[in-house]
Amino acid sequence: MTLPGQALPPRTPAGGTVVRLAMERLAQAGLDPGPLLRQSGLSDAATDNPDVGSEADSQVAFLNAAADALQDTSLGLHLAQDCDLRKLGLLFYLMNSSETVGEALRCFERFGSADDPSIYGSYRISDVAVTVALGHADAERQLDRQLSQFWLLTIYRLVLSFASEAVAPISVSFRQPEQDRSPAAQSYFPVPIDYNASEDRIDFEIQVSDMKLSTFDPYLHVYLTQYFEALVEATRWEPAILWSRVKKAMAPRLSHGTVTMANIAKDLGLSTRTLSRRLSYEGKTFSAILDELRAELAIHYIKIKGIPISEIAWHLGYREASAVVVAFRRWTGMSPSQLRRTHILRSVSSETLGHGDQTNGRLGERH
Numbered sequence: 001m002t003l004p005g006q007a008l009p010p011r012t013p014a015g016g017t018v019v020r021l022a023m024e025r026l027a028q029a030g031l032d033p034g035p036l037l038r039q040s041g042l043s044d045a046a047t048d049n050p051d052v053g054s055e056a057d058s059q060v061a062f063l064n065a066a067a068d069a070l071q072d073t074s075l076g077l078h079l080a081q082d083c084d085l086r087k088l089g090l091l092f093y094l095m096n097s098s099e100t101v102g103e104a105l106r107c108f109e110r111f112g113s114a115d116d117p118s119i120y121g122s123y124r125i126s127d128v129a130v131t132v133a134l135g136h137a138d139a140e141r142q143l144d145r146q147l148s149q150f151w152l153l154t155i156y157r158l159v160l161s162f163a164s165e166a167v168a169p170i171s172v173s174f175r176q177p178e179q180d181r182s183p184a185a186q187s188y189f190p191v192p193i194d195y196n197a198s199e200d201r202i203d204f205e206i207q208v209s210d211m212k213l214s215t216f217d218p219y220l221h222v223y224l225t226q227y228f229e230a231l232v233e234a235t236r237w238e239p240a241i242l243w244s245r246v247k248k249a250m251a252p253r254l255s256h257g258t259v260t261m262a263n264i265a266k267d268l269g270l271s272t273r274t275l276s277r278r279l280s281y282e283g284k285t286f287s288a289i290l291d292e293l294r295a296e297l298a299i300h301y302i303k304i305k306g307i308p309i310s311e312i313a314w315h316l317g318y319r320e321a322s323a324v325v326v327a328f329r330r331w332t333g334m335s336p337s338q339l340r341r342t343h344i345l346r347s348v349s350s351e352t353l354g355h356g357d358q359t360n361g362r363l364g365e366r367h
Contacts, residue, residue: 079150130209133201159208162213246264
């Protein structure tokens with residue numbers, strides 16, 4: 001098998017898929033994207049190895065300028081809702097040729113930055129959820145609202161497209177403060193959206209990862225995987241986000257009570273000293289990441305009707321149920337029973353909103 005080599009498509013000077021879609025939307029509205037591209041600095045970004053930080057800033061500036069020009073504060077959501085998923089290019093076909101949904105999401109984790117080098121994707125599995133998280137390639141920054149909304153809704157649409165049966169997320173979370181939320185965002189997801197989260201993420205039930213794709217093509221998948229591996233090696237686009245890898249390594253160890261600095265460092269092929277130092281560069285600590293993961297998973301467990309607190313404690317790696325009660329109050333300001341009642345009320349409220357994408361069928365389209 002021969003790789004394309006010279007046939008590798010050049011990255012668009014204007015960034016990734018979301019920028020191309022915004023340009024199309026402007027043109028459809030009779031607006032010339034050229035001036036906005038130049039004002040944002042994207043028209044001059046056609047270098048072989050652009051600076052990710054400056055390109056990310058330019059991309060965000062362009063998206064926000066496009067949103068202003070179109071008078072659309074939810075542009076990222078609207079682009080994700082309306083686009084043909086095949087416009088993700090070869091990344092879509094790589095994912096679509098996977099054997100399972102989990103394998104497709106691992107492809108997004110590994111190669112998502114090939115479409116947009118300003119982001120990273122993280123895919124992890126715990127005892128209770130399949131999680132896809134997004135972040136900025138610069139560990140000290142967070143994604144702009146337009147980007148995070150575009151990609152989380154796109155991932156949701158991809159999973160719907162790939163799954164062999166109806167699926168829905170069990171939670172959707174954004175880092176942005178609740179006071180900055182987009183009023184329209186809730187109508188795109190069938191579960192209440194959480195804000196002020198530790199990361200932008202979408203979670204599905206654990207069995208989703210094993211769902212088979214009817215479009216599985218092992219030959220195409222191997223070919224495209226080699227293609228993307230060559231692309232990553234040639235361009236070095238991979239973001240070095242260590243804390244996300246740490247969180248992923250922690251998840252399967254929690255219920256076994258083996259989440260220690262030494263074990264995680266060994267899993268990642270690092271010394272404990274190097275792990276601690278590199279996390280500090282990213283503004284993180286091992287204990288803070290563990291606490292974030294426990295808080296994230298605790299919310300999932302409390303939503304499971306009838307699961308006792310003692311079992312939740314075991315899943316989270318606590319020895320005593322009382323420790324979970326104390327932790328819940330610290331994380332949420334409520335006891336587990338209060339939080340469970342609040343979740344029931346929020347779920348009922350969310351179901352009455354009328355979710356635009358589900359009623360008009362757009363999210364359910366194959367592509």
